Each structure stands twice: as C-alpha cells, then as structure tokens.
Amino acid sequence: MRTQVAIIGSGPAGLLLGQLLHKAGIDAVIVEQRSKDYVLARIRAGIIEQICVDLLDEAGVGERLHRQGLVHHGIELSFKGARHRIDLSGLTGGKSVTVYGQTEITHDLMDARAAAGLPTVYEASNVSVHDFDGMRPRVRYEKDGQSHEIECDFIAGCDGYHGVCRASVPADALKTYERVYPFGWLGVLSDTPPVSDELIYNNHERGFALCSMRSHTRSRYYVQCSLDDKAEAWSDDAFWDELRRRLDPVAAERLVTGPSIEKSIAPLRSFVAEPMRFGRLFLAGDAAHIVPPTGAKGLNLAAADVRYLSRALVEFYLDKSEAGIDHYSEKALRRIWKAERFSWAMTSLLHRFPENGEFGRKIQEAELDYLVHSVAASTSLAENYVGLPFEG
C-alpha cells in the first residue's frame, strides 16, 4: 500500500490530523493497534478550549459538539470550606471552554472518516516504523496473521505515551524531561446530575477532588488517591463518602450519588520529548508530551500540535515549501512548555503533598487566597485555562 501520510494511532490526534489532511486533499492511512470499540470506551478528557472547537469545525465535525456541548464561562476553586468563582469570560474578554467528552469527539471523527470512506486499519499488531531518516519511510504491521507494509512520504506518530514511534527514535536524538507525581486520580462516571453548573476544583487536607461533568445528567468526579490504590477496591459508597468529605458544605449537601458506570485510576505525570521531528517522522499529542490532568490541557495540546502539523504538511504539498515542517517542533514546543508549566502549577496548588509538610500547606492556602482576590492572578489563571492564543 502507498499513501502520502501514514498516521499511527486513532486517538483524537491521529483522527483529527486525518480529517484535516483529507479536507486539504492529502491522502492518509491510520494504523491503530486496538479495536474501534476499545478506543471509544476510554473515558478521558472533558474540557476543550475554543481553539480545539475551531479546529473540529474546520475538520467538519463540529455539528454535534455545538448542539450538545456545554459552554462554561467560569470555574470554581474551593479551599478552607468555601468556594470562589473564577470568571473565565469576564477576565479574558469573553472567552469560554466547552464541556464535551473526548469519547464524543473520537466518535464524531470516526464517523466522518467512515462517511468519507477513508482507510483505517484497526487491530493492527506489531506495528513498526522504518526508514524515516530517508525519503521513503515505511510502516509495517500484522493483521489477521498477514504482514503488511505501507510506503509513505511522512509518518505521523500519534500513538500516545506508550506508542512505538517515540520508542523508535534513536535514544541519542531525543531529550526527555519528566516529573512523576506521588499520587493518582481515581475517577468515577455516573448518570447523576452534576453537583454544580460549573466545575469545582477542591483543595482539601484529605486531598484534591474535582467535580466535572459530561452533560446535565452525567457527572464525572475525581479524588486524589494513592498510587497503591486499586480502582476495584473502591466501592461506590467509599468513593462518594470520600468525595463528599472533600467538598464545601453546600456542595456536600447537594451531591447526588448513584451507581458508577466507569471507575479507573490514572497516574499523574509531566513529560516532554524534544524534538518532535526526526527526518520524516513527526510526533504529536501524548506521543510527545504528557501533562497532569489538573489543567485540562492534554487533549487541547494534542489538537494544537495537529493544527501546526496539518498546516505544515499542507504547506509542503500545496505550496512546495518545507518551512512549516522545519519549524513544526519548535513552534509546537513553545506552546507545550507553557501548558506544562500551567498544568504543573495547578497540580502543585491543588493537591496534597505530604512531603511538603505544614509549611507547604500554608503556602498553598496563601497562593489560593491571593489567586481569588487578585485580578492579576485570576486573569493569569483564566487566560491559561481557556487556552493561550496561537503564536504564528
């Protein structure tokens, strides 16, 4: 098989890239190791920035998002038993974020891909990437016991943190930066009305808790947990009790509980691999970087990478210019490091770090107090949360 761009991974990064390239008349094949249903069953991001909404519109998949997505103009920070609202729109000249699940975005992109008859290989095993330091890269995989090879001009590594693309780059060509946090998030999805109209980020001495949602009837909650915890060992009742303890009294009173429909633990990590281009292989999304979810930036960063990469490839094929692909890594990394900083800062501000002791706790409280009472500090949080403007 031959194509222009071989995309590895059918998460949001790979699917969105495929759609944007298709709109520009560029051929791409997506190779995914999992089944379509497995990819759709992963419950992940819930908050998307306007730049991500704009990109989904550009890709022609924004219709359901505009119908069903919930536009949020603020978030709440809760500490010492009281809630404080950050007026995202008021502080950013009218900007907002949209609540629309990653699962739904993936669904919309898969449907558009199928409707356009574009090729995706699901359940591909032993996927490997070759010759990307030359002009004719290749992707090999096995499917139903048969070996296959795709010849292409470029490979887009959109295969997430555990993918094969970053792992195939010679170690001395890559520099990685990492911070692993000493806790995880236990998440629960339930068909219960959200406790509040807006998200609540709770700093509590028992640990962080987040009240989020997917719709007016579906809630998503998280509590900071130990890395030794097992999701199966947490009964629904134990989860609701722990969550309630970490909320302010009004929210605790209003919390509606019910059976969980998904329960899982995610470890928290900050990670960046530089650069994001090696010859004719590009990394995009979680394949190149991870942020702890506290800033709600992972999916948005993946979309930002895809924006830069799709424009660079369009420039290559349509304008015969290599300037875009030459600057891809540098441009993407400028934005990535700002999101890394913000996600690290939000994580540091809101979680319980026992090793930082009582001094650390007092500093957190002072910073939260400053944040909610200073227009300058609230504005900084708001402009990062809704997404920084694109540079170039």
Ligand code: RFL
């Ligand atoms: P994905 O979604 O991991 O997709 C990668 C795809 O590649 C496939 N793959 C391979 N395919 C072929 N060959 C191989 N060798 C392969 N290895 C892997 C995988 O099966 C998969 O289908 O990466 P992508 O596309 O870069 O997307 C990134 C986002 O998924 C991620 O950043 C977000 O989910 C992060 N995130 C959030 N981001 C936000 O912007 N807002 C949020 O509110 C938000 N909340 C979250 C989150 C992530 C979470 N977890 C579970 C880590 C909340 C949580 C709890």
Ligand code: PHB
């Ligand atoms: C979610 O709804 O899953 C969610 C929302 C905000 C975050 C992280 C996750 O910061």
